[in-house]
Amino acid sequence: MTTPVALRDVTYAYGTGDLARPVLRDVDLSVAPGEVVLLTGPSGSGKTTLLTLIGALRALQTGSATVLGQELAGATERQRTALRRRIGFIFQQHNLLGFLTARQNVAMALELDPATNERDRLARAGEMLAAVGLAEKCESRPDQLSGGQRQRVAVARALAGQPGLILADEPTAALDKQSGGDVVRLLRDLARRRGVPILMVTHDPRILDIADRIVAMEDGRILPATEAEPASAP
Amino acid sequence: MNAIPRTAPAAEARLLPWAPELTGDAAAPAPPPPPSRGGSPLAGLWLPLRLAWRQLRAERARLASAIAGVLFACVLVFMQLGFRSALFDSATALLAAMRADIFLMHPLTTVSFKPEMLPRIRASQAMALPEVQAAVPVYLAQATWRNPESGTRRAVQLVGFDTESGVMDFPGLAPLVETLKRPDTIAFDRRSRPEFGDVTRLLAERGPFEVQVGNRQMEIAGLVEIGPSFGADGNIVMSEVNFRRVVKERLPSQVDLVAIKLRPGADREAAMARLRALLPADVMVMSQPELVAHERNYWETATPIGFIFAFGSLMGLVVGMVIVYQILFSDIASHLREYATLKAIGYSNGFLRRAVLSAALILAVFGFLPGLALSTLLYDVVGKGTFLPLEMDLSRALSVFAMIFTMCGVAGLLAMRKLRDANPADMF
Numbered sequence: 163m164t165t166p167v168a169l170r171d172v173t174y175a176y177g178t179g180d181l182a183r184p185v186l187r188d189v190d191l192s193v194a195p196g197e198v199v200l201l202t203g204p205s206g207s208g209k210t211t212l213l214t215l216i217g218a219l220r221a222l223q224t225g226s227a228t229v230l231g232q233e234l235a236g237a238t239e240r241q242r243t244a245l246r247r248r249i250g251f252i253f254q255q256h257n258l259l260g261f262l263t264a265r266q267n268v269a270m271a272l273e274l275d276p277a278t279n280e281r282d283r284l285a286r287a288g289e290m291l292a293a294v295g296l297a298e299k300c301e302s303r304p305d306q307l308s309g310g311q312r313q314r315v316a317v318a319r320a321l322a323g324q325p326g327l328i329l330a331d332e333p334t335a336a337l338d339k340q341s342g343g344d345v346v347r348l349l350r351d352l353a354r355r356r357g358v359p360i361l362m363v364t365h366d367p368r369i370l371d372i373a374d375r376i377v378a379m380e381d382g383r384i385l386p387a388t389e390a391e392p393a394s395a396p
Numbered sequence: 397m398n399a400i401p402r403t404a405p406a407a408e409a410r411l412l413p414w415a416p417e418l419t420g421d422a423a424a425p426a427p428p429p430p431p432s433r434g435g436s437p438l439a440g441l442w443l444p445l446r447l448a449w450r451q452l453r454a455e456r457a458r459l460a461s462a463i464a465g466v467l468f469a470c471v472l473v474f475m476q477l478g479f480r481s482a483l484f485d486s487a488t489a490l491l492a493a494m495r496a497d498i499f500l501m502h503p504l505t506t507v508s509f510k511p512e513m514l515p516r517i518r519a520s521q522a523m524a525l526p527e528v529q530a531a532v533p534v535y536l537a538q539a540t541w542r543n544p545e546s547g548t549r550r551a552v553q554l555v556g557f558d559t560e561s562g563v564m565d566f567p568g569l570a571p572l573v574e575t576l577k578r579p580d581t582i583a584f585d586r587r588s589r590p591e592f593g594d595v596t597r598l599l600a601e602r603g604p605f606e607v608q609v610g611n612r613q614m615e616i617a618g619l620v621e622i623g624p625s626f627g628a629d630g631n632i633v634m635s636e637v638n639f640r641r642v643v644k645e646r647l648p649s650q651v652d653l654v655a656i657k658l659r660p661g662a663d664r665e666a667a668m669a670r671l672r673a674l675l676p677a678d679v680m681v682m683s684q685p686e687l688v689a690h691e692r693n694y695w696e697t698a699t700p701i702g703f704i705f706a707f708g709s710l711m712g713l714v715v716g717m718v719i720v721y722q723i724l725f726s727d728i729a730s731h732l733r734e735y736a737t738l739k740a741i742g743y744s745n746g747f748l749r750r751a752v753l754s755a756a757l758i759l760a761v762f763g764f765l766p767g768l769a770l771s772t773l774l775y776d777v778v779g780k781g782t783f784l785p786l787e788m789d790l791s792r793a794l795s796v797f798a799m800i801f802t803m804c805g806v807a808g809l810l811a812m813r814k815l816r817d818a819n820p821a822d823m824f
């Protein structure tokens with residue numbers, strides 16, 4: 163079985179020529195099937211950049227990265243778009259479409275698959291919302307939901323497309339501690355049951371316990387594993 | 397390495413199935429085939445269209461102003477095209493009302509209100525053909541008309557020809573033929589502009605009455621229907637003899653047109669060809685549609701009228717395009733995060749471009765329909781006010797729709813460039 167994420171010697175710099183500023187240096191990282199990996203580190207250490215590279219949102223510069231079987235070095239825009247469909251993204255902001263209901267937002271992740279029909283999509287979106295505890299809020303618009311509820315809709319959207327990998331960048335940053343903790347545990351549980359690996363950037367010490375493994379970054383490098391210990395459940 | 401269940405346990409059957417192939421596991425079993433009833437081939441067009449509609453619908457004020465912009469352009473183009481064709485139609489109203497099989501005209505005549513004259517003898521020569529039943533000379537001139545109500549004077553178009561011959565007919569003329577034989581009688585065009593006096597009402601009230609045409613008192617015997625044209629605001633039809641009584645200086649040997657009636661069953665094309673062979677080069681042989689087209693061609697090509705209206709239409713389309721572009725552009729700009737999110741979760745640029753183009757085309761349809769209704773109404777109101785023959789017809793509606801559709805499409809293509817600013821890498 164191949165590893166969902168395997169990075170080797172990934173180096174990345176913003177800017178070109180004299181202005182080039184490396185933010186990732188020789189990063190090696192792999193995520194095993196079903197594994198929940200948390201990425202921590204000080205601000206500016208390159209965590210978000212790493213996540214955008216793995217999520218095929220940016221083109222790889224040097225090194226090699228295989229994500230869900232797709233080699234990203236030299237991948238075309240079309241290949242990267244196709245790969246993104248197989249990844250569930252959860253952003254800092256919920257980024258739901260304001261003019262769609264919760265159910266329609268979740269269904270957007272399913273419309274990418276041409277083999278589905280509208281009724282199945284809406285039914286699946288409804289099941290997904292029920293799974294995140296929002297069965298009653300299917301027809302609400304994002305502005306009628308609380309922050310935690312919106313982020314749970316985002317979780318439902320990320321999981322609805324049956325992704326092979328979940329990428330999340332500080333999903334609790336915009337939430338209070340209670341609802342932030344609830345959302346990531348919900349995400350972890352749902353992903354676990356489906357065997358989907360999660361790679362999550364977080365600063366939030368309260369959620370470190372959900373991890374199978376914690377990876378720490380500093381100044382564009384991944385620190386040796388001994389310095390990062392999985393926290394035990396509180 | 398974690399063990400991954402290949403099939404969901406029965407207890408979790410109601411959960412969404414996890415698809416092992418999505419993790420890149422080559423050994424994973426093939427997924428069940430998708431249900432065949434799903435996935436219409438049109439989904440690639442329908443889904444972006446629906447997304448565009450939902451987005452437009454969410455902001456009523458913006459939608460309303462966009463529709464108003466398209467509607468404005470639509471009405472402007474309809475009015476410009478309507479006026480253009482009404483002016484051309486009315487420019488040729490007199491010739492269009494003359495109903496005869498074949499006409500002879502001098503080849504140097506460019507427009508009927510300043511005709512080159514041709515010799516009257518050509519009418520007799522045309523009679524040499526067996527298929528010609530009758531050929532009558534037609535005289536055209538202008539004279540002053542005194543309004544029977546207010547006494548003001550105005551130029552009126554006179555048409556004189558042998559009304560008894562039955563060669564040339566005007567709508568409404570047939571029942572007046574006997575009366576028009578009498579000296580100093582005329583038939584008045586009921587669609588003349590109101591400045592000529594409300595002859596229709598006067599005639600109904602008092603019966604035939606006298607008016608001053610040129611220097612003569614002439615009796616209005618009845619009404620025909622012609623319509624005002626560029627050259628003349630009003631028309632009167634009379635016999636050749638009466639025409640000469642009004643226009644004394646006119647030589648009878650010089651005529652402006654010759655109208656020809658063919659024997660029943662005669663082939664008009666063949667007769668025209670034979671007339672061309674028979675007659676000298678100082679006549680042009682034309683059917684009535686050709687005569688009207690010749691006149692119209694003068695107004696379209698020898699005057700700036702066509703250009704003026706084409707320019708007006710273009711301006712309407714440009715203004716409409718700018719409005720639609722602005723609306724679509726600000727719509728994209730204020731939804732950049734959402735568009736970037738869609739790109740991040742795997743929507744292609746093509747899908748988003750189709751959504752923007754769909755929004756443009758929705759605006760085209762929603763602006764055009766009320767625009768068509770409003771223009772039809774305006775045609776009616778303005779047509780009554782100006783005596784111009786403004787009428788909505790299918791071909792004009794279709795061509796304006798094509799223009800509006802193109803206008804919105806171009807605006808959509810321009811606005812689409814803003815989508816490049818939606819960068820999914822900025823989402824994290």
Ligand SMILES: Nc1ncnc2c1ncn2[C@@H]1O[C@H](COP(=O)(O)OP(=O)(O)O)[C@@H](O)[C@H]1O
Nearest residue numbers: 176177185203204205206207208209210211212
């Ligand atoms: N789009 C960008 N262009 C230029 N520099 C960037 C861009 N995004 C991030 N950076 C820089 O790269 C470094 C790493 O940023 P980031 O990956 O966001 O780190 P983190 O998520 O760990 O805070 C920072 O110094 C940041 O200023």
Ligand SMILES: [Mg+2]
Nearest residue numbers: 209210211824
């Ligand atoms: Mg960051």
